[in-house]
Amino acid sequence: MAYPAVLFLHSWLRWVVVVLCLLSLGRSLVGWLGGREWTRADRRLQLFTVSAFDTQMLLGLVLYFGLSPFTPRSLEGGLRASLAIPTLRFFSLEHPATMLLSLVCAHAASALSQRAPVPVSRHRAWAIGLLLAMVLVSLAIPWPGLPHGRPLLRGF
Template identity: 45%
Template structure:
């Protein structure tokens, strides 16, 4: 494996923690604002921006891996039988497609919440779409708990 692959993979692995941290805080703020009928504050906007920004950074790192550095992405593009191998299918198709959809959900939630006039509606739209984005992220992160070959932290 190349050193560029190892570096980008480590960055991609560590950035997931930023995504989860900002996503959980943004979701909590959106849910509490929606259910508590609170005003939409600058802190809400800032946390939403942090969540979406971290998602975009994670997507960029993932695309660099997929299209340039990762043997799984390259194998998925070269091999017609990639769907038959569960590991190649996960990395080459399922992981990337679900994560792209998660980024779309996060961005849509941010955009719709910015456009809404009513503060409670801002929180509601953010909560729904941030929740969908986080659900996909949580489902498609290759947690090291179930597979020791996929560590929680890469060094």
């Protein structure tokens, strides 16, 4: 019973992450290219974005290590056996590894932007890191139409 609920939350929270990333990226690009000050609103949006990433990763880890039937722990042969099957390889290795890299990019960009000496540098560091994180996220989403694809909006 827990698996469907956590999977549902994980599926829907991705859209919160995507929307917050797009909002953050838009604000940072405007700030970077327009020479705007780094404001409290910028920092709050950055915190919400990174927090959404963290929550999404936490749900993913709960699925990976505890609930999902598509992870090495739940398979007889473990990781080695799952690598031979594309869908299992995606969910047991490619998806979690790429999403972890995207989380690292978001955190690194947040930290670098906070250490930047001037507002334009803050916006630039956050925008570049967030853009890289978003590219990685887009590569790791199980888009419909792919052999391992899932629905864009998981039903209730």
